[in-house]
Amino acid sequence: MKIPVKAVCSECMVTNFTKLSYDQKELECPACGHKLPNFPESELSEMEVTVKKQRLNGIIALVCFVVALVGFGYWFMNGWSPNPEVSAWVSGHSLSEDAQSNETASMIVMFIGFLGTLIFAILSSTKRYVIEF
Numbered sequence: 001m002k003i004p005v006k007a008v009c010s011e012c013m014v015t016n017f018t019k020l021s022y023d024q025k026e027l028e029c030p031a032c033g034h035k036l037p038n039f040p041e042s043e044l045s046e047m048e049v050t051v052k053k054q055r056l057n058g059i060i061a062l063v064c065f066v067v068a069l070v071g072f073g074y075w076f077m078n079g080w081s082p083n084p085e086v087s088a089w090v091s092g093h094s095l096s097e098d099a100q101s102n103e104t105a106s107m108i109v110m111f112i113g114f115l116g117t118l119i120f121a122i123l124s125s126t127k128r129y130v131i132e133f
């Protein structure tokens, strides 16, 4: 697996986004050609674990977002309309206590979904490897 990192060259201070891999012998600055030997395998595998966790968090954030959208869609279909008759027509059944509690439930689902999206999106982007070489 390749590990995405942000690399800053210590010679010319140019920042570039690159990928580290195990079989790579050295890092090279694309601007000035400054070279540094690649990281030891233990450090690379540590980075790899972190990157994989971030990717997982990113996937969870996406799932939460879908859940939020479903909640939103359900809420929209069930109770959004300012005119209860239109709302009842859209949802295909008359407004009842059932529809009311459905509306509350879908709002909760939407809220939790967006909250989850936010949390996991932050988690998936907290630690980005910045290396200076």
Ligand SMILES: [Zn+2]
Pocket (backbone or CB within 6 Å): 009, 010, 011, 012, 013, 014, 029, 030, 031, 032, 033, 034
């Ligand atoms: Zn450089």
